[in-house]
Amino acid sequence: MSSWIVIGIIVLIALWLIMIYNGLVGGRNQAQTAWSQIDVQLKRRHDLIPNLVQVVKDAMGYEQETLTKVIQARNAAAAASGPAQAGPAEAALSQATRGLLGLVESYPQLKANENVKQLQEELASTENKIAFARQFYNDSVNAYNNRRQSFPAVLAAASLGFGPIDLFSMPETEREVPKVALR
Numbered sequence: 122m123s124s125w126i127v128i129g130i131i132v133l134i135a136l137w138l139i140m141i142y143n144g145l146v147g148g149r150n151q152a153q154t155a156w157s158q159i160d161v162q163l164k165r166r167h168d169l170i171p172n173l174v175q176v177v178k179d180a181m182g183y184e185q186e187t188l189t190k191v192i193q194a195r196n197a198a199a200a201a202s203g204p205a206q207a208g209p210a211e212a213a214l215s216q217a218t219r220g221l222l223g224l225v226e227s228y229p230q231l232k233a234n235e236n237v238k239q240l241q242e243e244l245a246s247t248e249n250k251i252a253f254a255r256q257f258y259n260d261s262v263n264a265y266n267n268r269r270q271s272f273p274a275v276l277a278a279a280s281l282g283f284g285p286i287d288l289f290s291m292p293e294t295e296r297e298v299p300k301v302a303l304r
Contacts, residue, residue: 145265158252158257171195173244191221197214198210
């Protein structure tokens with residue numbers, strides 16, 4: 122009789138560990154899938170920016186400093202891997218791209234250029250998709266990290282190889298409200 126109780130307790134512990142393990146695997150996989158979605162949108166952004174730079178460069182070859190900053194920021198962002206590196210690199214790219222778009226606004230011939238308009242629209246659409254993907258990723262990571270740190274999973278998570286996952290965060294400079302000057 123007592124051996125059946127011991128076997129029952131062992132089976133319950135095994136089932137408990139299996140449920141915790143499967144829940145953690147599901148959470149980690151969802152976070153990885155969410156990161157892949159961000160990565161897809163970032164790649165699209167990285168592919169659009171050189172096209173925009175080329176159109177602007179063809180229209181006016183004398184603003185090389187701005188164009189060079191955008192390309193350097195794009196290359197750094199494309200080389201970044203994972204949320205910890207991508208956050209600051211993408212923030213720098215956003216800032217450089219805003220400079221380029223500001224430059225476009227100050228030149229009527231560029232502002233009226235259909236290729237520039239189309240690329241700006243595609244870039245704006247991609248930025249929106251990145252924002253939604255970022256939100257979904259951070260929600261997925263938050264759910265996983267909460268599951269990992271909650272009782273009873275906290276008792277087994279580390280020993281089963283489930284570590285924390287970093288959120289995709291932006292540096293403080295990206296959180297500042299942009300200054301708009303109306304003429």
